[in-house]
Amino acid sequence: MPRPAAREREFATRFTSTPRGARLARRLVSYRLDDWGHPYGSPANETFALITAELTANAVQHGHVPGRDFHVRLTLVDNTLRVEVTDTRAEKKPPSAPPAPDSASESGRGLLLVAALADSWGVTPRTAAPGKTVWAELSHPAPRPTRAQRPTSDTPA
Structure with missing residues (x-):
């Protein structure tokens, strides 16, 4: 029987x-991915x-509640990246499929982008508190070695 990942x-x-919190989250996820071997600018x-x-x-x-x-939780398991964003507003859940955007609207395309870019995505309710978690997964090629894992000229290969 295979072992769980x-x-x-x-x-x-x-x-x-x-x-500002949303911008910081995006930047820290990008920084963490760079640290994990997926450099800035990589797909x-x-x-x-x-x-x-x-x-x-x-x-x-x-999902804002004053x-x-x-x-935000980012994981890398067996070449699958997963991001989970949890907020405390339970009554406003995204639809299971992204709605068709209104051509006159300046918003409403975020979940269409997520659905187009991610291999899978979804919404799960929080079990211990009010709110929900929206998650997305992306399979990717194996990362290059991180800075800490790369051999240096002093280290035998």
Whole structure:
């Protein structure tokens, strides 16, 4: 019987439910991916930064509860990146399929982007508290060695 996949990497933290918090979340996810071997400018880093930007912007715009933060969790397991964005607003859940955008509207395209870029995405209710978690996954090629794993000229290869 195959063993369950072991968690290879994880990053999780809370952010203020503001546009600044959403920007910081996107930047820290991109930084963490670079640290994990997916450099800035790589397809995995750029795609996942965009997915994170859309999910965190939605958490701020639609999931904001005054005085409550949102939570971001990034994991890398068996070449699958997963981001989870949790907010405390339970009554505003995104649809299971992204709605068709209104051509006159300046918003409403975030989940269309997430659905187009991610291999899978969804929404799960929080079990221990009010709110929801919106998540997205992306399979990707194996990362290059991180800075700490790369051999130096003093280290035998």
